[in-house]
Amino acid sequence: MRLKDKVVLVTGGNSGIGRGIVLRAVQEGARVVISGRDEEKGRATLNTVRALGGEGAFVAGDLTIEDHCKRIVDQAAAAFGRLDVLVNNAGAGAMRSGVDASDTPGVRLRKVIGPNLEAAYFTSAYALPHLAAAGRGAIVNISSTATFHGQWGNYAVAKAGLEALTRALAVEGAACGIRANAVSPGWIRTEATAGNAGADWEKGVSLLGRMGTPDEIARAVMFLASDEASFVTGATLLVDGGLTITDYCSLPWLEAAGAGRLFAGTLRRDEPDQ
Template sequence: MDNPVVLITGALTGIGRAAAVAFANRGANVVVAGRRDEAGKALVEELRGLGSWAEFVNADVRNEDEVRAMVDETVTRFGRLDIAVNNAGTEGRPSPITDQSAETYNATFDTNVLGVLLSMKHQVRVMKEQGSGSIVNISSTYGHEGAAGASVYVGSKHAVEGITKSVALEVAASGIRVNGVAPGPTDTGMLTRFTGTPQNKAALVSEVPLARLGLSEEVAAAIVFIASDEASFITGHILNADGGHSAN
C-alpha cells in the first residue's frame, strides 16, 4: 500500500522511535503517540523532514479514554488506520518474587498488557469498518522464555504473546492481521535500566549467538516487514528479532 497510515505507541524513544523513522523513510504517514509533548513535537519535525505527513498525539495507553481519542484522532486526521504498532512498555521493577507487590505488578501490567489490550480494542474497531489492517505488538524473547528476577515483566510479555495470537484468530475473517515482534537484548535505555550494571548487560550479551546487542533499527526493520503487504499471509505469528537467542 502506498503511503499507509501508521500509529505507533511508545514512539518517542528506542524501538518505537526507530520504527517511526523506518516507516517515514518508506513513505508512510505516521502518528506517534507518547506522554511527552516536547519530545513528540521534535520527533514529528524530524519525520516531516523525511517527507512523512506526521502528527503527535499525547496519550497514556493505560487510560481507555485517551486510547480511544488517540485512535479516533488518527482517523480524523488521515481518514483511516492501516498499521498499528503497540510498542509502549515498561521494564517495571526487576527483582526477586519476594520483593514484588500488587503495586509493582500493576505498574508493569497496566502498561504492558492493559495498554496493548485497550489499544487493540480500538484499533480493531476502526480496522473492521475498513475491512483491512495490520497490528504489530512488541513482545520480547521473555514473552516465551523465563528469566530469574524478572517474573512480573516476563509474565506481562507472555500475556502479550497470548493476546496477540488470540486476537489474530478472532479477527482473521475481517481482513485484519495481528502479529508480534519479539526483540532480544537491544541497545536501548530500557535494557540499561533492566540490567542495572555493565556486568549484567555483558552477561546478557553472552547469551546471544550473534555475540552482540541488537540495534533498534534492526528491530524496526522486522516490524516494518511483518506489518507490510509482503507478509500478507502471516498472522498470529511472533517474529523473533533476537540474534538467535531463542534458538538456545
C-alpha cells in the same frame, strides 16, 4: 515502499524501539502517528519525521487509562482519515515499571500489567473498527524474550499475555481481513540499555556478539505490517540474535572441552576470517 500511503499508529513512538519503527515506517512510505506521554520527545521525533520528508502527527496520552487509549486511536484515525496499522510498542520495562519495595503483590502486578498488556488490549480493541474500515489492517505487538525467562517476573507474565492477546486478535480480526502478529526482541541498544554494562557483557547477549538495533526490530515490524506477510497471522517472530537458543552459562565449559566443535567441522574457528 511496503507501506506507501498507509497510516501507522506507533504507541511509545517517541523513543527507543518505537522511534526506530516510526522512522523506518516513514522510509517505507507511511504516514505516521506517534503516541507517548513525553510531549517534548514526541515533538522532537515528529520534527525528524518531517525532516525526512514524511507526514506525521503526535498525540499525547497515558495508555494505562482506557479513555486515553480510545482518544489516541480516534485522533490517529482522524489525523489522516484512516488507520491501517497499529503497532503496540509502548510498555514499561522490568527496571522502569515504578515498582517499589513497599508495594503489595497486587500493586506490583498492576504496575506492570497495565502498561504492557492492558494498554495493548485497549488500543487494539478501539482500533479494530478503524482497521476493518481501512481493509486488510494489521496489528503488530512488541513482546520480549522475557517470556522465556522467569527471572523477569511480572514483566514476563505481561509479555506472555501480550502474545496470547496477539493470537486472540488474529482470530477476532480474521473475518475483517485484519492480521495480528508480534515481534519478540532480545537485547536492543536504546537509551534505556546503552551504557548499562560493559563491552564484554554485550558480547554475551546474542550469538552475534552484540545488541540489536531499533531499526532491526523495525524492519521485522515492517514485514509483518505489510502485504509481504499477507498469510501470516497469530505469529510471534523472534528477533534476538539467537539469545533464546543459546545456553550461555555452558559456553566456557564447552569451549574448554572442545564440545563446541562436535558438529560438522566445516567451519575453522581458528581461521582469521571466521
